[in-house]
Amino acid sequence: MELTYARDFWPLRHKYDTPELPEMKGNRMGFYEKLGLCPIINASETYTKLGGSLMAPETLEAMKEAAEGFIDLDRLLDKVCEKAALLTKNDGAFVTSGASAGVILSTGACMILESMAARNDFAEDILLEAFPEREAFPKNEVLVFDGDFRNSVPYWKLIALTGAKIVSVSPDAEGIRKAVSEKTAAFVLFPAPLYEKGILSCEEAVPLLRQMGVRTIVDASAQLPPVSNLWYYTRELGADVVIFSGGKHLRGPQSTGLIAGKKDITDLCRKLASPNERLGRGFKTGKEELAGFLTALELFVKTPDPERYERQKKLLALIAGILEEKTKGLLTIEWLDRGRLGTYQPLLHIYLPEGRNAKECLAYTRKRKPAVDIGVYTPEFHMPPNLIFLNAYNLKDENEARLTAEAVAGYLER
Numbered sequence: 415m416e417l418t419y420a421r422d423f424w425p426l427r428h429k430y431d432t433p434e435l436p437e438m439k440g441n442r443m444g445f446y447e448k449l450g451l452c453p454i455i456n457a458s459e460t461y462t463k464l465g466g467s468l469m470a471p472e473t474l475e476a477m478k479e480a481a482e483g484f485i486d487l488d489r490l491l492d493k494v495c496e497k498a499a500l501l502t503k504n505d506g507a508f509v510t511s512g513a514s515a516g517v518i519l520s521t522g523a524c525m526i527l528e529s530m531a532a533r534n535d536f537a538e539d540i541l542l543e544a545f546p547e548r549e550a551f552p553k554n555e556v557l558v559f560d561g562d563f564r565n566s567v568p569y570w571k572l573i574a575l576t577g578a579k580i581v582s583v584s585p586d587a588e589g590i591r592k593a594v595s596e597k598t599a600a601f602v603l604f605p606a607p608l609y610e611k612g613i614l615s616c617e618e619a620v621p622l623l624r625q626m627g628v629r630t631i632v633d634a635s636a637q638l639p640p641v642s643n644l645w646y647y648t649r650e651l652g653a654d655v656v657i658f659s660g661g662k663h664l665r666g667p668q669s670t671g672l673i674a675g676k677k678d679i680t681d682l683c684r685k686l687a688s689p690n691e692r693l694g695r696g697f698k699t700g701k702e703e704l705a706g707f708l709t710a711l712e713l714f715v716k717t718p719d720p721e722r723y724e725r726q727k728k729l730l731a732l733i734a735g736i737l738e739e740k741t742k743g744l745l746t747i748e749w750l751d752r753g754r755l756g757t758y759q760p761l762l763h764i765y766l767p768e769g770r771n772a773k774e775c776l777a778y779t780r781k782r783k784p785a786v787d788i789g790v791y792t793p794e795f796h797m798p799p800n801l802i803f804l805n806a807y808n809l810k811d812e813n814e815a816r817l818t819a820e821a822v823a824g825y826l827e828r
């Protein structure tokens with residue numbers, strides 16, 4: 415498969431990330447500065463490659479407190495997972511080291527459950543130890559939709575770590591009917607339709623798969639807010655489990671992720687995961703991350719969606735105002751009331767004038783001091799090349815909004 419996204423797009427974000435030591439004007443050197451790294455203002459997305467998101471002071475405080483003493487890790491995991499299930503209105507939850515780990519563990523759990531359902535001589539304690547031995551599982555095929563979106567969402571490949579055979583499915587109802595077999599363990603759904611037209615949505619695929627008795631895992635890693643998405647996919651759509659990144663919109667530690675849904679699956683994920691020496695031993699969540707994750711989740715659920723929305727809208731309005739004034743009708747600015755991936759957040763679309771393009775603009779803003787990361791659509795979206803998007807989720811304050819506007823205006827002044 416042609417990896418246009420990985421090869422063509424991400425290097426752009428890295429290429430300009432080797433700046434000379436920043437000028438220090440008598441300020442204290444920060445950790446990043448001491449390493450010779452320029453911090454970046456994030457006006458694009460909760461990209462992991464930029465650091466995801468920023469934790470709230472309460473979250474940092476909880477991590478610090480957790481770091482100051484020993485604890486029975488199993489008991490801590492029990493408590494954190496119990497609370498995460500309650501907060502997300504799901505029967506079960508498991509906190510792991512990221513959404514990717516969540517996809518791998520929940521796939522493994524489905525392979526165990528389905529294999530035991532198919533063959534009553536297969537015991538859980540044997541299967542728990544059997545990964546990644548494909549032939550140990552009578553149900554060892556995991557279904558994933560095919561499409562260009564897989565360049566942007568390459569996490570599907572990681573399913574192979576369980577030993578499962580990944581079966582690519584034509585992204586329509588007929589494709590599903592053809593692909594489901596006596597070996598199917600689960601169907602993993604990624605947010606494909608948000609990247610590419612013509613692919614069955616979760617709303618269409620989950621009910622169909624349920625009818626056919628196929629277990630469904632929804633990777634909704636970046637599908638927040640609204641808060642209600644924490645239970646929408648499982649309770650309303652009927653997916654077996656849903657997965658979220660802790661380090662994106664939840665603003666938890668970067669190395670956390672949540673699996674929520676059916677308790678038989680989340681319980682098995684727990685058994686497969688660290689501290690047990692099994693499939694998930696490499697995806698360790700420490701006491702600090704568990705404390706940080708739970709605190710971040712509590713804060714996220716407690717904050718009303720409109721409050722988050724209004725905060726972002728104000729910052730984007732400030733950017734739009736500065737840009738309009740500085741560029742005097744040169745730009746077309748469009749307000750969207752949904753995020754790039756359908757999330758509940760405002761978004762600015764800015765169409766650059768003739769002869770200018772989004773990638774070049776990003777290259778410029780990333781080279782500036784301070785560096786600013788602006789949004790550029792990946793090829794799958796089929797957007798015009800002069801379109802940039804600005805997202806205020808990760809902007810700290812008005813000053814960062816101002817610097818973002820100045821960076822974009824600076825590109826046009828060249």
Ligand SMILES: *Cc1c(COP(=O)(O)O)cnc(C)c1O
Nearest residue numbers: 462512513514569635636659671
């Ligand atoms: C970001 C993302 C992931 C990876 O999340 P981590 O928490 O960094 O492991 C997986 N799936 C999708 C759809 C994502 O957007």
